[in-house]
Amino acid sequence: MSAFSSSKPVVDDRPREFCGLFGVYGIPEAGSMIYQGLFSLQHRGQEGAGIAVADGETVSSAKGQGLVSEVFAGKDWSTLPGHLGVGHVRYSTTGSTRIQNVQPLVVECVDGIWAVAHNGNLVNAERLRLMYQEAGAIFQTSTDSEVLVHLLADPMFRKRPRRVARALAELEGSFCFLLMTRNCLMAARDPHGFRPLSIGKLGDAYIVASETCALDQVGATFLRDVEPGELIIIDETGMHSSMYAEVKDESDHARCIFEMVYFARPDSRVFGENVHLARVAYGKRLAEEYPVEADIVISVPDSGNSAALGYSIGSGIPLEHGFIRNHYIGRTFIMPQQDDRSAGVDMKLAVLPEAVRGKRVVVVDDSIVRGTTARRRVMRLRDAGAKEVHVRISCPPIRNPCFYGIDFPTSDELVAGGMEVEQIRDYIGADTLGYLSLEGLFAPFGEKCGFCDACFTGKYPTDITGISGKHALEKESELDLEL
Numbered sequence: 001m002s003a004f005s006s007s008k009p010v011v012d013d014r015p016r017e018f019c020g021l022f023g024v025y026g027i028p029e030a031g032s033m034i035y036q037g038l039f040s041l042q043h044r045g046q047e048g049a050g051i052a053v054a055d056g057e058t059v060s061s062a063k064g065q066g067l068v069s070e071v072f073a074g075k076d077w078s079t080l081p082g083h084l085g086v087g088h089v090r091y092s093t094t095g096s097t098r099i100q101n102v103q104p105l106v107v108e109c110v111d112g113i114w115a116v117a118h119n120g121n122l123v124n125a126e127r128l129r130l131m132y133q134e135a136g137a138i139f140q141t142s143t144d145s146e147v148l149v150h151l152l153a154d155p156m157f158r159k160r161p162r163r164v165a166r167a168l169a170e171l172e173g174s175f176c177f178l179l180m181t182r183n184c185l186m187a188a189r190d191p192h193g194f195r196p197l198s199i200g201k202l203g204d205a206y207i208v209a210s211e212t213c214a215l216d217q218v219g220a221t222f223l224r225d226v227e228p229g230e231l232i233i234i235d236e237t238g239m240h241s242s243m244y245a246e247v248k249d250e251s252d253h254a255r256c257i258f259e260m261v262y263f264a265r266p267d268s269r270v271f272g273e274n275v276h277l278a279r280v281a282y283g284k285r286l287a288e289e290y291p292v293e294a295d296i297v298i299s300v301p302d303s304g305n306s307a308a309l310g311y312s313i314g315s316g317i318p319l320e321h322g323f324i325r326n327h328y329i330g331r332t333f334i335m336p337q338q339d340d341r342s343a344g345v346d347m348k349l350a351v352l353p354e355a356v357r358g359k360r361v362v363v364v365d366d367s368i369v370r371g372t373t374a375r376r377r378v379m380r381l382r383d384a385g386a387k388e389v390h391v392r393i394s395c396p397p398i399r400n401p402c403f404y405g406i407d408f409p410t411s412d413e414l415v416a417g418g419m420e421v422e423q424i425r426d427y428i429g430a431d432t433l434g435y436l437s438l439e440g441l442f443a444p445f446g447e448k449c450g451f452c453d454a455c456f457t458g459k460y461p462t463d464i465t466g467i468s469g470k471h472a473l474e475k476e477s478e479l480d481l482e483l
């Protein structure tokens, strides 16, 4: 779910994602279980959370801005009665931190109530929105997700069989949707399968979640992933599957490899692989590709932890704690200016001088976005007395923006958008810099097939010409320049 504006004050320049989904069918107190599930997905969005439940007759919902623990603090779950429901955590851009944009969106159509929760980015949302607005429709949010509501309510689809499938087929881009009516839960994944969505079972109940760590949290057993192009419908007769889009085989998939690098929690299985083990493999591979003589390996916690362990195993250099993370800084420490952002970086991670002083240090991180944060960290390690600082990154240079739901900046702002690796090394002040190769990135999956790597390669799996928004405009001007 993305919104139609994008200035973003952030504490550092980590990439951000838009949302996590959790749905249940067949649990007597669905609301409190969704609450638990959303806790496990908090890393996918910290700016708002919502739950909608149904008991076959009524639909109830609650939502708010902030962390799951803040939104639902002291919640009386008897006010959210139901055996099915959907939940959502979101990350938003600045202009869209309106309560209306927090999902699930709950709307009343002529034939009933719908609750809609979305993860991803609809690249044709603005066109559809404009089309409906010109026909007189009124939108209540500034999110792209709301266009699905209008498609569902559109008489062209509403009065025809397989209405949800037909509406989904109109959408382009990346999406996982959870939809709920008074008595039915639905889950859908876009035909490319950009974002993960998994199904679990708990007794006779069904659970659907963005990541398997949320299934584990509630004691559910992983059943399978929702397939790209698949629509799952769960009701009192059980779970029913159908394809709403034609997907030939894995070569049509475009699963986001960056989920594996950064977004997903290490204890999740994403696209069939354990995230922690894949990241350890990235670290081992980095040690092969960019060996260096050093005294200690340290990680940039938390997302660099597994790759740092891998680098340590692969190189034989001992793993140390060089950075201590402040887990309590959270979303409240938001600074809009660059100077303040540096202060935020320092607040978030403290250097342990006793661990790095006089040492040749290998720092393993998952990615470099603008480069400002990496530069600051190298500087702070040197200030703490590190003799040498060697930076290792467990993915290739990010050179291109993402149109599929990841909030990377434009190519101009991406440090690798305009610099080669040696220039970046010089900019961040490291002694050496090594990025994982593209081959290394796909090594845990065997032969590369069915993944999106566009932010590294610029090879977008869908047609991006005509996509509105600043990234698309930037892309067009780049093409103009080339011509």
Ligand code: SF4
Pocket (backbone or CB within 6 Å): 194, 255, 256, 257, 258, 259, 401, 402, 403, 404, 405, 406, 452, 453, 454, 455, 456
């Ligand atoms: S462009 Fe990068 S971040 Fe976006 S979906 Fe593709 S791999 Fe993921």
